[in-house]
Amino acid sequence: MKIQSAEFIKGLRGEDEILVDGKSQVAFIGRSNVGKSSVINSLVNRRDLARSSSKPGKTVEINFFLINKDFYLVDLPGYGYAKTSLEERDNLRKLIYWYLLYANVDQKKIVLIIDAKVGPTDQDLEILRRLSEAEKNIIIIANKVDKLKSSEKVKQLASIQKLVGQHKVIPYSAEEKIGVGELIKEII
Numbered sequence: 001m002k003i004q005s006a007e008f009i010k011g012l013r014g015e016d017e018i019l020v021d022g023k024s025q026v027a028f029i030g031r032s033n034v035g036k037s038s039v040i041n042s043l044v045n046r047r048d049l050a051r052s053s054s055k056p057g058k059t060v061e062i063n064f065f066l067i068n069k070d071f072y073l074v075d076l077p078g079y080g081y082a083k084t085s086l087e088e089r090d091n092l093r094k095l096i097y098w099y100l101l102y103a104n105v106d107q108k109k110i111v112l113i114i115d116a117k118v119g120p121t122d123q124d125l126e127i128l129r130r131l132s133e134a135e136k137n138i139i140i141i142a143n144k145v146d147k148l149k150s151s152e153k154v155k156q157l158a159s160i161q162k163l164v165g166q167h168k169v170i171p172y173s174a175e176e177k178i179g180v181g182e183l184i185k186e187i188i
């Protein structure tokens with residue numbers, strides 16, 4: 001299956017009819033600046049479909065991208081960016097959890113993106129635990145694997161796998177397009 005077309009539909013900060021229009025949704029979550037928007041761009045082979053930025057906190061809405069006129073890739077705001085005000089961080093956190101757990105959406109897949117070099121943070125593990133409890137269909141992407149020296153790669157990926165338990169982890173680089181084929185297989 002190939003990705004033939006991709007278009008931005010809308011950004012939400014709450015209830016919307018798009019949530020219940022019957023098309024499946026694949027959601028991308030992770031801490032701020034981990035590369036959610038970049039991973040989406042790497043999948044659809046566009047540089048700028050989802051806006052990415054070296055400045056954290058770029059995505060503040062739940063953005064819906066329609067793929068092949070058939071299903072959505074959903075780009076969420078990141079969590080845990082220390083420089084966002086407490087109030088805004090709290091609002092974003094509520095928005096993320098609402099969409100993932102309480103909006104009555106049965107996401108086809110939730111792609112949790114972690115930083116391959118940093119490994120899963122406490123917040124990553126907390127979100128993973130809550131999603132697992134809710135029996136969501138989860139896959140983990142260890143992004144920015146291009147930043148790891150080949151000598152440390154095997155060890156670091158094994159340590160990530162140990163921390164996240166039985167979930168599948170795909171080593172990935174949005175920048176160098178590593179893992180793209182494998183992720184496409186998982187979500188289409």
Ligand code: GTP
Pocket residue numbers: 030031032033034035036037038039051052053054055056057058059060076077078079143144145146147172173174175176
């Ligand atoms: P927020 O929307 O702020 O939560 O960020 P995000 O998770 O969408 O991250 P974004 O895609 O904007 O990328 C953040 C930064 O990481 C940018 O400077 C990207 O160029 C960089 N980046 C993303 N993926 C990779 C990767 O695979 N390797 C490297 N080296 N850098 C990457």
Ligand code: MG
Pocket residue numbers: 036037038051052058059075076077078
């Ligand atoms: Mg983003």
